[in-house]
Amino acid sequence: MTTPRVLLLPGWQNSGPGHWQSRWAALHGFARVEQDDWLWPRRGDWMARLEETLLDGDGPALLVAHSLGCHLVAAWAGHSRHTARVAGALLVAPPDLERADMPPQVQTWAPMHRQPLPFASTAVLSANDPYCDASRGLQLAAGWDSEIVTLGAAGHVNADSGLGDWPEGIALLQALAARAGLTLGAAAA
Template sequence: MNPTPTVVLVPGLRDHVPDHWQTVLATRFAGAVTVPPAADARLSRDTQVTALHDTLSRIRGPVVLVAHSAGVHTTVHWAARHHRPVRGALLATPPDFDTPLPAGHPAPRTLRENGWLPTPRTPLPFPAVVAASTDDPMARFGRVVEMAHDWGSRVVDLGPVGHLNPASGYGDWPQALDLLREFGCRPAPDTEASA
Protein backbone atom coordinates (compact mmCIF):
# COMPACT_ATOMS: atom_id res chain seq x y z
CA MET A 1 0.00 0.00 0.00
CA ASN A 2 1.30 3.46 -0.87
CA PRO A 3 2.23 5.65 2.10
CA THR A 4 -0.01 8.63 2.74
CA PRO A 5 1.55 11.70 1.11
CA THR A 6 2.41 14.88 2.96
CA VAL A 7 0.16 17.75 1.91
CA VAL A 8 2.28 20.81 1.07
CA LEU A 9 0.38 24.08 0.77
CA VAL A 10 1.83 26.69 -1.58
CA PRO A 11 0.18 30.06 -0.89
CA GLY A 12 0.08 32.98 -3.26
CA LEU A 13 1.72 36.30 -2.49
CA ARG A 14 -0.79 37.17 0.24
CA ASP A 15 -0.15 37.49 3.94
CA HIS A 16 -1.31 34.67 6.21
CA VAL A 17 -5.11 34.70 6.33
CA PRO A 18 -6.67 32.57 9.12
CA ASP A 19 -9.95 31.97 7.27
CA HIS A 20 -8.41 31.15 3.86
CA TRP A 21 -9.30 27.68 2.62
CA GLN A 22 -5.61 26.68 2.52
CA THR A 23 -5.26 27.57 6.20
CA VAL A 24 -8.39 25.56 7.02
CA LEU A 25 -7.19 22.66 4.86
CA ALA A 26 -3.85 22.53 6.70
CA THR A 27 -5.73 21.65 9.89
CA ARG A 28 -7.41 18.70 8.21
CA PHE A 29 -4.29 16.74 7.27
CA ALA A 30 -1.88 15.38 9.84
CA GLY A 31 1.62 16.64 9.12
CA ALA A 32 0.52 19.17 6.50
CA VAL A 33 3.20 21.74 5.76
CA THR A 34 2.73 25.29 4.49
CA VAL A 35 5.49 27.01 2.55
CA PRO A 36 6.37 30.04 4.70
CA PRO A 37 5.80 33.50 3.24
CA ALA A 38 8.89 35.41 2.18
CA ALA A 39 10.01 37.95 4.75
CA ASP A 40 11.38 40.18 2.00
CA ALA A 41 11.58 40.13 -1.77
CA ARG A 42 8.04 38.74 -1.76
CA LEU A 43 7.56 39.55 -5.45
CA SER A 44 10.72 37.67 -6.43
CA ARG A 45 9.99 34.45 -8.27
CA ASP A 46 13.36 33.05 -7.21
CA THR A 47 12.60 33.75 -3.55
CA GLN A 48 9.25 31.97 -3.79
CA VAL A 49 10.64 29.00 -5.73
CA THR A 50 13.53 28.64 -3.26
CA ALA A 51 11.09 28.66 -0.34
CA LEU A 52 9.10 25.84 -1.96
CA HIS A 53 12.26 23.88 -2.78
CA ASP A 54 13.63 24.27 0.75
CA THR A 55 10.32 23.11 2.21
CA LEU A 56 10.20 20.04 -0.03
CA SER A 57 13.84 19.15 0.69
CA ARG A 58 12.94 18.65 4.36
CA ILE A 59 10.17 16.14 3.62
CA ARG A 60 10.81 12.44 3.14
CA GLY A 61 8.32 10.35 1.23
CA PRO A 62 5.56 11.29 -1.19
CA VAL A 63 4.10 14.79 -1.37
CA VAL A 64 1.01 16.37 -2.86
CA LEU A 65 1.17 20.09 -3.62
CA VAL A 66 -1.83 22.35 -3.01
CA ALA A 67 -1.25 25.73 -4.64
CA HIS A 68 -3.47 28.77 -4.89
CA SER A 69 -3.21 31.89 -7.05
CA ALA A 70 0.44 32.96 -7.52
CA GLY A 71 1.37 29.79 -5.64
CA VAL A 72 0.40 27.94 -8.83
CA HIS A 73 3.01 29.94 -10.70
CA THR A 74 5.55 29.21 -7.96
CA THR A 75 4.77 25.52 -8.42
CA VAL A 76 5.13 25.45 -12.21
CA HIS A 77 8.35 27.50 -12.08
CA TRP A 78 9.69 25.10 -9.41
CA ALA A 79 8.74 22.07 -11.54
CA ALA A 80 10.61 23.53 -14.54
CA ARG A 81 13.86 23.70 -12.50
CA HIS A 82 13.83 20.92 -9.92
CA HIS A 83 13.32 17.19 -9.99
CA ARG A 84 11.68 15.61 -6.99
CA PRO A 85 8.91 13.03 -7.08
CA VAL A 86 5.49 14.57 -6.56
CA ARG A 87 2.40 12.37 -6.38
CA GLY A 88 0.12 15.11 -7.64
CA ALA A 89 -0.90 18.74 -7.41
CA LEU A 90 -4.10 20.67 -6.89
CA LEU A 91 -3.63 24.01 -8.64
CA ALA A 92 -6.43 26.40 -7.74
CA THR A 93 -7.37 29.57 -9.63
CA PRO A 94 -4.04 30.51 -11.22
CA PRO A 95 -3.92 34.17 -12.25
CA ASP A 96 -3.06 35.14 -15.80
CA PHE A 97 0.19 37.04 -15.38
CA ASP A 98 0.37 37.83 -19.10
CA THR A 99 -2.73 40.04 -18.87
CA PRO A 100 -3.00 43.17 -16.70
CA LEU A 101 -4.44 42.22 -13.31
CA PRO A 102 -7.02 44.29 -11.39
CA ALA A 103 -5.92 47.48 -9.64
CA GLY A 104 -3.74 46.87 -6.62
CA HIS A 105 -1.92 43.91 -8.17
CA PRO A 106 1.49 43.93 -9.90
CA ALA A 107 1.57 44.97 -13.55
CA PRO A 108 2.94 42.54 -16.18
CA ARG A 109 6.13 44.62 -16.42
CA THR A 110 6.73 44.28 -12.66
CA LEU A 111 6.03 40.55 -12.84
CA ARG A 112 8.48 40.19 -15.73
CA GLU A 113 11.17 42.17 -13.89
CA ASN A 114 10.73 39.84 -10.92
CA GLY A 115 11.08 36.68 -13.02
CA TRP A 116 7.47 35.50 -13.23
CA LEU A 117 7.18 35.89 -17.01
CA PRO A 118 7.14 34.04 -19.22
CA THR A 119 4.89 31.54 -17.51
CA PRO A 120 6.19 27.98 -18.05
CA ARG A 121 3.84 26.24 -20.47
CA THR A 122 5.48 22.81 -20.66
CA PRO A 123 3.83 19.64 -19.30
CA LEU A 124 4.29 19.13 -15.58
CA PRO A 125 6.23 16.01 -14.56
CA PHE A 126 3.42 14.94 -12.22
CA PRO A 127 -0.38 14.65 -12.45
CA ALA A 128 -2.26 17.82 -11.63
CA VAL A 129 -5.80 19.12 -11.37
CA VAL A 130 -6.41 22.78 -12.19
CA ALA A 131 -9.46 24.13 -10.38
CA ALA A 132 -10.77 27.04 -12.46
CA SER A 133 -13.34 29.72 -11.71
CA THR A 134 -15.63 31.00 -14.43
CA ASP A 135 -15.65 34.56 -13.03
CA ASP A 136 -12.16 34.96 -11.57
CA PRO A 137 -11.10 38.62 -11.77
CA MET A 138 -7.48 37.44 -11.98
CA ALA A 139 -7.88 35.30 -15.13
CA ARG A 140 -10.40 34.52 -17.81
CA PHE A 141 -11.62 30.93 -17.67
CA GLY A 142 -10.41 30.24 -21.21
CA ARG A 143 -6.87 31.36 -20.38
CA VAL A 144 -6.77 29.07 -17.34
CA VAL A 145 -7.95 26.17 -19.49
CA GLU A 146 -5.14 26.93 -21.97
CA MET A 147 -2.53 26.91 -19.19
CA ALA A 148 -3.93 23.68 -17.78
CA HIS A 149 -3.84 22.06 -21.21
CA ASP A 150 -0.20 23.09 -21.70
CA TRP A 151 0.68 21.72 -18.26
CA GLY A 152 -0.99 18.40 -19.11
CA SER A 153 -3.48 18.89 -16.30
CA ARG A 154 -7.13 18.02 -15.87
CA VAL A 155 -9.47 20.99 -15.49
CA VAL A 156 -12.23 21.12 -12.89
CA ASP A 157 -14.81 23.84 -13.59
CA LEU A 158 -15.71 25.33 -10.20
CA GLY A 159 -18.35 27.67 -11.63
CA PRO A 160 -18.53 31.31 -10.48
CA VAL A 161 -16.35 31.29 -7.33
CA GLY A 162 -14.39 34.50 -7.95
CA HIS A 163 -10.74 34.02 -6.97
CA LEU A 164 -11.68 31.30 -4.45
CA ASN A 165 -10.54 33.38 -1.50
CA PRO A 166 -12.19 34.97 1.55
CA ALA A 167 -12.93 38.13 -0.46
CA SER A 168 -15.00 35.90 -2.77
CA GLY A 169 -16.75 34.27 0.17
CA TYR A 170 -14.54 31.20 0.44
CA GLY A 171 -12.99 30.26 3.73
CA ASP A 172 -13.60 26.53 3.85
CA TRP A 173 -13.57 24.74 0.47
CA PRO A 174 -14.82 21.16 1.06
CA GLN A 175 -14.40 20.16 -2.60
CA ALA A 176 -10.63 20.34 -2.09
CA LEU A 177 -10.86 17.24 0.13
CA ASP A 178 -12.49 15.23 -2.66
CA LEU A 179 -9.90 16.39 -5.19
CA LEU A 180 -7.03 15.54 -2.85
CA ARG A 181 -8.40 12.04 -2.21
CA GLU A 182 -7.65 11.35 -5.88
CA PHE A 183 -3.96 11.60 -4.95
CA GLY A 184 -4.26 9.37 -1.88
CA CYS A 185 -4.57 12.16 0.70
CA ARG A 186 -6.70 11.25 3.69
CA PRO A 187 -7.89 13.84 6.21
CA ALA A 188 -7.10 13.21 9.85
CA PRO A 189 -9.94 11.04 11.30
CA ASP A 190 -11.02 13.70 13.82
CA THR A 191 -11.60 16.20 11.00
CA GLU A 192 -13.69 13.97 8.71
CA ALA A 193 -16.96 14.86 10.43
CA SER A 194 -16.41 18.59 9.92
CA ALA A 195 -15.36 18.18 6.29
Template sequence: MKTADCDILIVPGLRGSEEEHWQARWASRLPTARLVQQDDWHNPEPGPWRARIVEAVAAATRPVVLIAHSLGVVACVEAAPDFQPGVVRGAVFVALPDVENAPNLPDSVRAFAPLPREPLPFPSLVVASRTDPHCDYARAEDFAYAWGAAIVDAGDSGHINVASGHGPWPEGLMRFAGFMKTL
Protein backbone atom coordinates (compact mmCIF):
# COMPACT_ATOMS: atom_id res chain seq x y z
CA MET A 1 0.00 0.00 0.00
CA LYS A 2 1.21 3.50 -0.78
CA THR A 3 0.85 6.36 1.68
CA ALA A 4 -1.21 8.23 -0.93
CA ASP A 5 -3.80 5.43 -0.78
CA CYS A 6 -4.56 5.69 2.94
CA ASP A 7 -5.24 8.05 5.81
CA ILE A 8 -2.33 7.89 8.22
CA LEU A 9 -3.46 8.64 11.76
CA ILE A 10 -0.60 9.52 14.08
CA VAL A 11 -1.49 8.96 17.74
CA PRO A 12 0.84 10.61 20.29
CA GLY A 13 1.17 9.56 23.90
CA LEU A 14 1.20 11.46 27.18
CA ARG A 15 1.92 15.19 26.71
CA GLY A 16 1.49 14.90 22.91
CA SER A 17 4.35 15.26 20.45
CA GLU A 18 6.45 18.41 20.58
CA GLU A 19 7.61 19.95 17.31
CA GLU A 20 10.94 18.08 17.35
CA HIS A 21 9.33 14.66 17.98
CA TRP A 22 9.46 12.22 15.08
CA GLN A 23 5.65 11.95 15.09
CA ALA A 24 5.18 15.70 14.59
CA ARG A 25 7.84 15.68 11.87
CA TRP A 26 6.21 12.75 10.07
CA ALA A 27 2.77 14.40 10.31
CA SER A 28 4.14 17.48 8.58
CA ARG A 29 5.94 15.53 5.85
CA LEU A 30 3.51 12.75 4.95
CA PRO A 31 0.71 14.37 2.90
CA THR A 32 -2.03 11.98 4.03
CA ALA A 33 -1.03 12.01 7.71
CA ARG A 34 -2.59 13.89 10.59
CA LEU A 35 -2.22 13.87 14.34
CA VAL A 36 -5.14 12.59 16.39
CA GLN A 37 -5.75 15.33 18.94
CA GLN A 38 -6.80 14.79 22.55
CA ASP A 39 -8.58 17.27 24.81
CA ASP A 40 -6.00 16.94 27.58
CA TRP A 41 -2.53 15.66 26.77
CA HIS A 42 -1.36 15.94 30.40
CA ASN A 43 -4.25 14.24 32.24
CA PRO A 44 -5.26 11.33 30.02
CA GLU A 45 -8.51 9.49 30.60
CA PRO A 46 -8.96 6.10 28.94
CA GLY A 47 -12.55 6.56 27.72
CA PRO A 48 -12.13 9.94 26.03
CA TRP A 49 -8.75 9.00 24.54
CA ARG A 50 -10.15 5.82 23.00
CA ALA A 51 -13.23 7.69 21.75
CA ARG A 52 -11.07 10.28 19.94
CA ILE A 53 -9.21 7.53 18.12
CA VAL A 54 -12.44 5.74 17.17
CA GLU A 55 -13.84 9.07 15.88
CA ALA A 56 -10.72 9.74 13.82
CA VAL A 57 -10.87 6.27 12.26
CA ALA A 58 -14.59 6.65 11.51
CA ALA A 59 -13.98 10.05 9.88
CA ALA A 60 -11.32 8.69 7.52
CA THR A 61 -12.18 8.66 3.84
CA ARG A 62 -9.63 6.01 2.85
CA PRO A 63 -8.21 2.90 4.52
CA VAL A 64 -6.43 3.80 7.76
CA VAL A 65 -2.90 3.08 8.94
CA LEU A 66 -2.16 3.96 12.57
CA ILE A 67 1.20 5.15 13.87
CA ALA A 68 1.17 5.35 17.66
CA HIS A 69 3.75 6.17 20.30
CA SER A 70 3.75 5.30 24.01
CA LEU A 71 0.33 5.78 25.64
CA GLY A 72 -1.09 6.26 22.14
CA VAL A 73 -0.26 2.59 21.52
CA VAL A 74 -2.29 1.51 24.55
CA ALA A 75 -5.22 3.73 23.57
CA CYS A 76 -5.19 2.35 20.00
CA VAL A 77 -5.12 -1.27 21.13
CA GLU A 78 -7.95 -0.58 23.57
CA ALA A 79 -9.95 1.20 20.85
CA ALA A 80 -9.43 -1.53 18.22
CA PRO A 81 -12.62 -3.51 19.04
CA ASP A 82 -14.66 -0.38 18.28
CA PHE A 83 -13.23 0.23 14.78
CA GLN A 84 -15.48 -0.61 11.84
CA PRO A 85 -14.23 -3.93 10.42
CA GLY A 86 -11.69 -3.59 7.63
CA VAL A 87 -11.13 0.18 7.94
CA VAL A 88 -7.79 -0.04 9.76
CA ARG A 89 -5.39 -1.88 7.46
CA GLY A 90 -2.33 -1.79 9.71
CA ALA A 91 -0.56 -0.19 12.65
CA VAL A 92 2.96 0.66 13.74
CA PHE A 93 3.23 0.80 17.53
CA VAL A 94 6.35 2.41 19.01
CA ALA A 95 7.55 2.34 22.64
CA LEU A 96 4.63 0.61 24.33
CA PRO A 97 4.51 1.60 28.02
CA ASP A 98 3.80 -1.17 30.50
CA VAL A 99 0.81 0.48 32.19
CA GLU A 100 0.47 -2.56 34.44
CA ASN A 101 3.99 -2.88 35.83
CA ALA A 102 6.32 0.07 35.12
CA PRO A 103 7.08 1.74 38.45
CA ASN A 104 7.69 5.24 37.10
CA LEU A 105 4.38 5.99 35.38
CA PRO A 106 1.82 8.50 36.72
CA ASP A 107 -1.51 7.24 38.06
CA SER A 108 -3.34 8.77 35.10
CA VAL A 109 -1.39 6.45 32.79
CA ARG A 110 -1.94 3.44 35.06
CA ALA A 111 -5.70 4.02 34.62
CA PHE A 112 -5.30 2.46 31.15
CA ALA A 113 -4.49 -0.94 32.70
CA PRO A 114 -4.96 -3.77 32.06
CA LEU A 115 -3.53 -4.02 28.58
CA PRO A 116 -5.68 -6.08 26.20
CA ARG A 117 -4.18 -9.37 25.06
CA GLU A 118 -6.61 -10.27 22.27
CA PRO A 119 -5.24 -10.55 18.72
CA LEU A 120 -5.68 -7.38 16.70
CA PRO A 121 -7.88 -7.51 13.58
CA PHE A 122 -5.18 -5.90 11.41
CA PRO A 123 -1.45 -6.40 10.76
CA SER A 124 0.76 -4.57 13.19
CA LEU A 125 4.36 -3.95 14.07
CA VAL A 126 5.65 -3.26 17.58
CA VAL A 127 8.95 -1.36 17.80
CA ALA A 128 10.49 -1.82 21.25
CA SER A 129 13.72 -0.71 22.85
CA ARG A 130 15.92 -2.79 25.13
CA THR A 131 16.41 0.28 27.36
CA ASP A 132 12.91 1.78 27.47
CA PRO A 133 12.38 3.02 31.05
CA HIS A 134 8.63 2.43 30.71
CA CYS A 135 8.60 -1.18 29.45
CA ASP A 136 10.91 -4.16 29.60
CA TYR A 137 11.63 -5.57 26.17
CA ALA A 138 10.34 -9.01 27.20
CA ARG A 139 6.95 -7.50 28.16
CA ALA A 140 6.71 -5.60 24.85
CA GLU A 141 7.55 -8.80 23.00
CA ASP A 142 4.93 -10.73 24.98
CA PHE A 143 2.22 -8.21 24.10
CA ALA A 144 3.28 -8.12 20.47
CA TYR A 145 2.90 -11.89 20.23
CA ALA A 146 -0.49 -11.77 21.98
CA TRP A 147 -1.70 -9.15 19.48
CA GLY A 148 -0.36 -11.12 16.51
CA ALA A 149 2.12 -8.32 15.79
CA ALA A 150 5.65 -8.55 14.47
CA ILE A 151 8.28 -7.24 16.87
CA VAL A 152 11.24 -5.04 15.97
CA ASP A 153 14.16 -4.87 18.39
CA ALA A 154 15.24 -1.21 18.42
CA GLY A 155 18.25 -1.99 20.60
CA ASP A 156 19.47 0.68 23.03
CA SER A 157 16.97 3.39 22.07
CA GLY A 158 15.38 4.54 25.32
CA HIS A 159 11.74 5.58 24.92
CA ILE A 160 12.26 6.41 21.21
CA ASN A 161 11.47 10.08 21.69
CA VAL A 162 13.27 13.42 21.55
CA ALA A 163 14.88 12.85 24.97
CA SER A 164 16.48 9.62 23.70
CA GLY A 165 17.81 11.32 20.56
CA HIS A 166 15.00 10.32 18.19
CA GLY A 167 13.88 13.63 16.74
CA PRO A 168 13.67 12.90 12.99
CA TRP A 169 14.19 9.11 13.46
CA PRO A 170 14.95 8.20 9.81
CA GLU A 171 15.35 4.51 10.73
CA GLY A 172 11.76 4.48 11.93
CA LEU A 173 10.53 6.08 8.73
CA MET A 174 12.36 3.42 6.71
CA ARG A 175 10.79 0.71 8.90
CA PHE A 176 7.36 2.30 8.35
CA ALA A 177 7.93 2.33 4.57
CA GLY A 178 8.84 -1.36 4.67
CA PHE A 179 5.72 -2.13 6.68
CA MET A 180 3.55 -0.23 4.19
CA LYS A 181 4.87 -2.46 1.39
CA THR A 182 3.44 -5.49 3.20
CA LEU A 183 -0.10 -4.08 3.33
Protein backbone atom coordinates (compact mmCIF):
# COMPACT_ATOMS: atom_id res chain seq x y z
CA MET A 1 0.00 0.00 0.00
CA THR A 2 1.11 3.56 -0.74
CA THR A 3 1.58 6.10 2.06
CA PRO A 4 -0.14 9.41 1.20
CA ARG A 5 0.82 12.97 2.06
CA VAL A 6 -1.62 14.33 4.60
CA LEU A 7 -2.41 18.02 4.13
CA LEU A 8 -4.18 19.96 6.88
CA LEU A 9 -6.56 22.67 5.69
CA PRO A 10 -7.60 24.92 8.59
CA GLY A 11 -10.54 27.25 8.37
CA TRP A 12 -10.97 30.96 8.93
CA GLN A 13 -8.44 32.33 11.45
CA ASN A 14 -6.30 29.17 11.21
CA SER A 15 -6.17 26.46 13.90
CA GLY A 16 -4.58 27.43 17.21
CA PRO A 17 -2.16 25.29 19.26
CA GLY A 18 -4.93 23.42 21.12
CA HIS A 19 -6.83 22.53 17.95
CA TRP A 20 -6.68 18.87 16.88
CA GLN A 21 -5.24 19.91 13.49
CA SER A 22 -2.26 21.58 15.19
CA ARG A 23 -1.85 18.62 17.50
CA TRP A 24 -1.90 16.24 14.53
CA ALA A 25 0.80 18.30 12.80
CA ALA A 26 3.00 18.00 15.90
CA LEU A 27 2.23 14.34 16.64
CA HIS A 28 2.06 12.86 13.15
CA GLY A 29 4.08 15.28 11.01
CA PHE A 30 1.13 16.20 8.79
CA ALA A 31 1.70 19.35 6.72
CA ARG A 32 -0.46 22.44 7.16
CA VAL A 33 -1.31 24.35 3.99
CA GLU A 34 -0.42 27.90 5.03
CA GLN A 35 -2.51 30.74 3.66
CA ASP A 36 -1.36 34.34 3.21
CA ASP A 37 -4.43 35.80 4.91
CA TRP A 38 -6.22 33.85 7.62
CA LEU A 39 -8.41 36.80 8.68
CA TRP A 40 -9.86 37.91 5.31
CA PRO A 41 -9.78 34.68 3.27
CA ARG A 42 -10.14 34.99 -0.48
CA ARG A 43 -11.46 31.82 -2.04
CA GLY A 44 -9.39 32.16 -5.22
CA ASP A 45 -6.17 32.75 -3.27
CA TRP A 46 -6.81 29.79 -0.99
CA MET A 47 -7.61 27.56 -3.98
CA ALA A 48 -4.39 28.64 -5.72
CA ARG A 49 -2.34 27.82 -2.60
CA LEU A 50 -3.91 24.36 -2.33
CA GLU A 51 -3.22 23.75 -6.03
CA GLU A 52 0.43 24.86 -5.65
CA THR A 53 0.91 22.61 -2.64
CA LEU A 54 -0.54 19.59 -4.41
CA LEU A 55 1.56 20.18 -7.54
CA ASP A 56 4.75 20.61 -5.48
CA GLY A 57 4.56 17.12 -3.97
CA ASP A 58 4.64 13.54 -5.12
CA GLY A 59 2.16 10.76 -4.61
CA PRO A 60 -1.47 10.86 -3.56
CA ALA A 61 -2.69 13.27 -0.90
CA LEU A 62 -5.33 13.06 1.78
CA LEU A 63 -6.90 16.40 2.66
CA VAL A 64 -7.95 17.02 6.27
CA ALA A 65 -10.18 20.08 6.30
CA HIS A 66 -11.86 21.91 9.15
CA SER A 67 -14.64 24.47 8.85
CA LEU A 68 -13.95 26.86 5.94
CA GLY A 69 -11.28 24.39 4.80
CA CYS A 70 -14.15 22.04 3.83
CA HIS A 71 -15.47 24.66 1.42
CA LEU A 72 -11.95 25.16 0.11
CA VAL A 73 -11.88 21.47 -0.85
CA ALA A 74 -15.30 21.66 -2.56
CA ALA A 75 -14.49 24.88 -4.46
CA TRP A 76 -11.04 23.65 -5.51
CA ALA A 77 -12.40 20.27 -6.65
CA GLY A 78 -14.99 22.07 -8.79
CA HIS A 79 -12.32 23.97 -10.71
CA SER A 80 -9.03 22.08 -10.68
CA ARG A 81 -7.76 19.80 -13.44
CA HIS A 82 -5.56 18.05 -10.86
CA THR A 83 -8.14 16.37 -8.63
CA ALA A 84 -6.55 12.99 -9.35
CA ARG A 85 -3.73 14.02 -6.99
CA VAL A 86 -6.20 13.73 -4.08
CA ALA A 87 -7.13 10.27 -2.83
CA GLY A 88 -9.64 11.45 -0.25
CA ALA A 89 -10.81 14.22 2.05
CA LEU A 90 -11.86 14.29 5.69
CA LEU A 91 -14.28 17.23 5.95
CA VAL A 92 -14.84 18.25 9.56
CA ALA A 93 -17.55 20.68 10.68
CA PRO A 94 -18.39 22.49 7.43
CA PRO A 95 -20.16 25.76 8.23
CA ASP A 96 -23.28 27.02 6.46
CA LEU A 97 -21.79 30.00 4.63
CA GLU A 98 -25.17 31.10 3.30
CA ARG A 99 -26.60 31.96 6.72
CA ALA A 100 -27.35 35.64 7.27
CA ASP A 101 -25.36 35.72 10.53
CA MET A 102 -22.01 34.60 9.05
CA PRO A 103 -19.10 37.01 9.61
CA PRO A 104 -18.44 39.39 6.69
CA GLN A 105 -14.94 37.90 6.30
CA VAL A 106 -16.38 34.66 4.89
CA GLN A 107 -19.55 35.85 3.13
CA THR A 108 -17.72 36.09 -0.20
CA TRP A 109 -17.40 32.28 -0.19
CA ALA A 110 -21.13 31.95 -0.89
CA PRO A 111 -22.69 30.38 -2.83
CA MET A 112 -21.35 27.09 -1.57
CA HIS A 113 -20.17 24.41 -4.00
CA ARG A 114 -22.40 21.37 -3.65
CA GLN A 115 -21.22 19.09 -6.48
CA PRO A 116 -20.12 15.53 -5.74
CA LEU A 117 -16.41 15.36 -5.01
CA PRO A 118 -14.31 13.34 -7.48
CA PHE A 119 -12.57 11.42 -4.66
CA ALA A 120 -13.57 9.55 -1.51
CA SER A 121 -14.69 11.79 1.33
CA THR A 122 -16.00 11.60 4.86
CA ALA A 123 -17.97 14.48 6.37
CA VAL A 124 -17.81 14.71 10.15
CA LEU A 125 -20.77 16.63 11.59
CA SER A 126 -21.82 17.79 15.02
CA ALA A 127 -25.41 17.90 16.25
CA ASN A 128 -24.87 21.30 17.90
CA ASP A 129 -22.41 23.08 15.60
CA PRO A 130 -23.05 26.81 16.12
CA TYR A 131 -22.12 27.52 12.48
CA CYS A 132 -24.27 24.86 10.80
CA ASP A 133 -27.63 23.34 11.64
CA ALA A 134 -27.53 19.55 11.65
CA SER A 135 -29.96 19.25 8.72
CA ARG A 136 -27.93 21.70 6.63
CA GLY A 137 -24.73 19.78 7.37
CA LEU A 138 -26.39 16.59 6.15
CA GLN A 139 -27.45 18.37 2.94
CA LEU A 140 -23.90 19.61 2.30
CA ALA A 141 -22.40 16.16 2.92
CA ALA A 142 -24.98 14.52 0.65
CA GLY A 143 -24.24 17.04 -2.11
CA TRP A 144 -20.53 16.23 -1.86
CA ASP A 145 -21.40 12.49 -1.92
CA SER A 146 -19.53 12.08 1.35
CA GLU A 147 -19.78 9.27 3.85
CA ILE A 148 -21.39 10.88 6.91
CA VAL A 149 -20.22 10.54 10.51
CA THR A 150 -22.18 12.34 13.22
CA LEU A 151 -20.35 12.96 16.48
CA GLY A 152 -23.32 14.00 18.56
CA ALA A 153 -22.97 17.25 20.54
CA ALA A 154 -19.37 18.25 19.71
CA GLY A 155 -19.80 21.96 18.99
CA HIS A 156 -17.68 23.18 16.06
CA VAL A 157 -15.29 20.20 16.49
CA ASN A 158 -12.43 22.51 17.43
CA ALA A 159 -10.23 23.19 20.48
CA ASP A 160 -13.32 24.28 22.47
CA SER A 161 -14.81 20.81 21.93
CA GLY A 162 -12.19 19.25 24.24
CA LEU A 163 -11.07 16.61 21.74
CA GLY A 164 -7.37 16.75 22.62
CA ASP A 165 -5.39 14.68 20.11
CA TRP A 166 -8.71 13.32 18.79
CA PRO A 167 -7.77 9.66 18.24
CA GLU A 168 -11.28 8.99 16.89
CA GLY A 169 -10.51 11.45 14.09
CA ILE A 170 -7.28 9.62 13.28
CA ALA A 171 -9.32 6.40 13.06
CA LEU A 172 -11.67 8.12 10.60
CA LEU A 173 -8.67 9.27 8.55
CA GLN A 174 -7.22 5.75 8.57
CA ALA A 175 -10.57 4.34 7.38
CA LEU A 176 -10.69 6.95 4.59
CA ALA A 177 -7.13 6.06 3.56
CA ALA A 178 -8.06 2.37 3.47
CA ARG A 179 -11.10 3.13 1.25
CA ALA A 180 -8.63 4.78 -1.16
CA GLY A 181 -6.25 1.79 -0.99
CA LEU A 182 -3.69 3.68 1.11
CA THR A 183 -2.18 3.37 4.57
CA LEU A 184 -1.17 6.23 6.87
CA GLY A 185 1.93 4.44 8.09
CA ALA A 186 3.44 4.17 11.56
CA ALA A 187 3.29 7.89 12.38
CA ALA A 188 -0.50 7.87 12.64
CA ALA A 189 -0.95 4.38 14.07
